[in-house]
Amino acid sequence: MTAYAIGNLHPKPVLDEEVFDYMERIQDTLDPFGGRFLVHGAPAREVREGSWPGAVVIIGFPTYEDARSWYDSEAYQALIPLRTRHMTGDILLVEGVPEGYEAAATAASLRDQAPVV
Structure with a gap:
């Protein structure tokens, strides 16, 4: 089953050279785990509900184990400070x-398990 790393990032107004270094090096950390960018740093084009400040990053992986192994890898852990010193966000x-x-099947299962009120 596929898995995703999703980021809502808030870069500082002026980007430091470390951010560009991070961006240049991240793909090499993704390749061993089959990771690929689906969305990279795009502002939310249209917020229909709530608020979504920041830039969206979505990286797809073949499995959840691949996503977790990538994030925990020595190669990616070494890059994290290059990002976090210059932007905040949620991953x-x-x-x-x-x-x-099928969402309807999930709804039926949840309905069967829900307490009757």
Whole structure:
């Protein structure tokens, strides 16, 4: 099942050289784990509900284990300070849904397990 690393990043107004170094080196940390950028640093084009300050990053991985192994890898851990010294944000690792997933089936299962009120 696919997995994703999702970031909502808030860069400082002036980017330091370290941020460019981070960007130039990150792909080499992703390659051993099958990671690839799906969205990279794009501002939210249209916020329909709530607020979404910052830039969106979404990286896809073949499995959750690959995503976790990438994040925990020595190579990526060495790069993290290059990013965090110059931007704040939130990073999530999430599992995707399997092929053929149906939201209605999940709703039915949850309904069956919910307490009756």
